[in-house]
Amino acid sequence: MVAVHVVGGGVAGLTIASLLPSDWGVHLYEPRWDERRVPTLFGIYPDGQAVLDQVGVLSDLTEESIPVGEGRIFSGDGTLLTSMKLAEVRMVPHTTLIDLLQRHLPSHVTVHREEVSGPTALQAGAETIVVGADGVHSEVRKSYWGSSAHARKLNVTVVRGVTETGPRLEGLDGYWAAGGLFGMTPRPGGGINWFATVPQEHFETRQVALETLSRRWSEAPEALHEVLRHADPALTLVNELWEARFTRKLHREHAVLVGDAAHAMAPNVARGANEALLDAQELAEALAKYPPGKAFQVYQRKRHLRTQGMKIVSRMVHRMSSTRREGFRNRVLTLLP
Ligand SMILES: Cc1cc2nc3c(=O)[nH]c(=O)nc-3n(C[C@H](O)[C@H](O)[C@H](O)COP(=O)(O)OP(=O)(O)OC[C@H]3O[C@@H](n4cnc5c(N)ncnc54)[C@H](O)[C@@H]3O)c2cc1C
Numbered sequence: 001m002v003a004v005h006v007v008g009g010g011v012a013g014l015t016i017a018s019l020l021p022s023d024w025g026v027h028l029y030e031p032r033w034d035e036r037r038v039p040t041l042f043g044i045y046p047d048g049q050a051v052l053d054q055v056g057v058l059s060d061l062t063e064e065s066i067p068v069g070e071g072r073i074f075s076g077d078g079t080l081l082t083s084m085k086l087a088e089v090r091m092v093p094h095t096t097l098i099d100l101l102q103r104h105l106p107s108h109v110t111v112h113r114e115e116v117s118g119p120t121a122l123q124a125g126a127e128t129i130v131v132g133a134d135g136v137h138s139e140v141r142k143s144y145w146g147s148s149a150h151a152r153k154l155n156v157t158v159v160r161g162v163t164e165t166g167p168r169l170e171g172l173d174g175y176w177a178a179g180g181l182f183g184m185t186p187r188p189g190g191g192i193n194w195f196a197t198v199p200q201e202h203f204e205t206r207q208v209a210l211e212t213l214s215r216r217w218s219e220a221p222e223a224l225h226e227v228l229r230h231a232d233p234a235l236t237l238v239n240e241l242w243e244a245r246f247t248r249k250l251h252r253e254h255a256v257l258v259g260d261a262a263h264a265m266a267p268n269v270a271r272g273a274n275e276a277l278l279d280a281q282e283l284a285e286a287l288a289k290y291p292p293g294k295a296f297q298v299y300q301r302k303r304h305l306r307t308q309g310m311k312i313v314s315r316m317v318h319r320m321s322s323t324r325r326e327g328f329r330n331r332v333l334t335l336l337p
Contacts, residue, residue, distance in 0.1 A: 001025050002292075006131045007116045007140050009033060012259025012276035013133030014101035017109045018055045019284035026108060031115040033102070038237050039093040040160050041185060041193040043068060043172075046088045048274035051281045057100040065090040066188040069171035075330055076177030078221035082334065086171060089270070091185050091193065097273075118143050129292055130255040131283070133276075136242045138261035144252045151242040154266055154318065155200040156180075159209045161236035166192035167223040175220060178324040182217060184227055194227050195267075197322060200240065206233035241266060243311065250304050251296035258283055263307040266318035271310050279303055 002024045006013045009030025017028045044052070044065075052058040068086040075081055105111070116139060132140025136151045166184075169192065174183040184194040196213050203209035214228050244264040250257050259276030282302050286295035323329050 002127055002129065003027070004129045004131060004287075005029065005116075006133055008132070008134035008138075008259075008261070009098075009102070009111070010133065010135060010259065010276070011097065011101070011273045012261070012280055013131070014098065014105065015051060015055060015277055015280035016131055016133060016258060016284050018101065018105055019280060020109075021288050022106060022108050024108070025110075027110050027112060028105070029112045029114055029116045031113060033111065033113045036095050036099075038160075038235050039095040039162055040195070040237065041065075041091040041162075041187065042094055042097065042273050043086075043089045043185075043270035044092050044277075045271075045274050048277045049090065051277040052097075054281065055101065056104050057097075060100055061092055061097060062090065064096045064188055065092040066186055067091075068185060071172040071174070073174045073176055074221075075326065076175055076217070077219060078175070079330075081176070081330055091188070093188070116140075128254055129287070132255060132257040132261040133259050133280075134261050136244060136260045136264035138257065140255055141244075141247075141257055141261050144255045145247055149245055149247055151244050151264060153200070154241040154243055154315075156197050156241040156266075156318070156322075157199075157201050157203075157238060158195060158197050158241055158267070159203075159206075159213060159236065159238050160193075160195035161231055162187055162191060162193050163227060163230035163232070163235070164191045166230050167226050169223075173223070174321070175217075175224060176321045176326075176329070177217075177220075178326050179322055180216070181321045182213070182220070182224055184224070192227050192230070194231070197241070197318075203238055206236045206238055209238050210236060243315065246308065250300050254292065256283065256296055256299065262303075263311050265307075265311040265314040267314070268317040268321060269310070269314045271314065275307050275310060279307070 004026050006017045006028045020026050068089045071086045072083040073081045132138045169186045172185045180197040182196040184192050187193050258279040283299045286298040
């Protein structure tokens with residue numbers, strides 16, 4: 001019997017574990033199984049929603065999510081630069097998505113609430129596949145591809161969170177200023193989901209991060225201040241942003257990468273989790289049809305170029321959103337149809 005070791009129980013790992021053939025021995029490793037973080041929202045597009053439908057969680061998730069409607073981009077002083085329809089994107093709480101995927105795991109998947117420290121820990125053999133679904137700092141990637149495959153910093157710190165109340169919003173509002181952006185969307189059930197980037201900075205506490213943002217955006221419209229006034233350090237996260245380095249192949253020996261382990265990207269086009277879902281679907285489908293070697297090649301062909309392209313687009317939008325050449329950028333954006 002084929003044994004599959006899925007390292008990591010985030011969106012990518014839980015999805016592929018659900019979609020693999022039921023007569024295989026599927027083992028899922030996740031040390032933070034019971035950890036629930038701040039319920040910040042993800043934008044999930046129709047292609048990602050289709051994978052969630054296949055897993056069987058879409059209808060439950062739809063009840064707990066909210067459509068974005070429209071995306072608007074403003075300059076730092078509140079001038080509207082452009083707007084776009086995003087009606088089919090749904091904002092989904094990360095914590096709810098993980099809960100649902102965990103609860104829908106088929107019974108043939110064995111969950112190990114433990115960290116995998118290296119491939120040897122998995123006793124990989126001829127009939128064994130190791131799926132690296134362990135995120136941007138993937139242990140599987142480091143073990144099989146070596147130290148040159150470590151993620152690289154984008155030199156940006158992201159501060160984000162949710163509030164229980166806030167301004168009335170119809171969709172995604174983003175403020176783009178030199179050195180960083182501030183974005184916000186409504187939350188299902190009320191309140192605001194918000195995120196901001198600053199050039200890489202270490203904040204002693206989350207309270208300090210919130211105070212820094214208030215100062216940084218002192219000239220911004222009232223809606224943004226209202227969000228920051230309601231922001232609670234306990235419902236705030238601070239992270240560095242990283243990007244996965246390019247690897248020529250998504251597979252090596254009996255290991256294969258999915259999700260952020262394969263292509264962690266700047267979050268500016270909101271595609272990371274969507275691409276993770278599509279990876280899981282394509283890899284599971286290929287593994288069900290072909291022997292592992294051939295399945296890896298099919299997966300590589302379908303997913304590698306597309307996800308690398310998405311990584312580049314995300315990086316470009318990230319740079320454009322916080323460029324110091326704001327005048328030029330703003331003129332270009334106002335010309336968009
Ligand atoms: C600010 C921000 C906003 C974003 N917004 C969006 C959005 O709107 N839409 C979108 O599609 N994407 C968005 N993303 C991207 C999205 O969060 C990621 O692409 C997605 O979560 C990747 O899922 P994953 O399962 O590949 O990795 P992860 O979610 O990182 O999961 C990896 C899992 O592996 C586990 N793990 C790590 N090491 C080991 C080990 N050694 N052994 C066992 N387990 C291990 C971890 O505990 C973790 O649970 C955003 C990202 C950020 C930072």
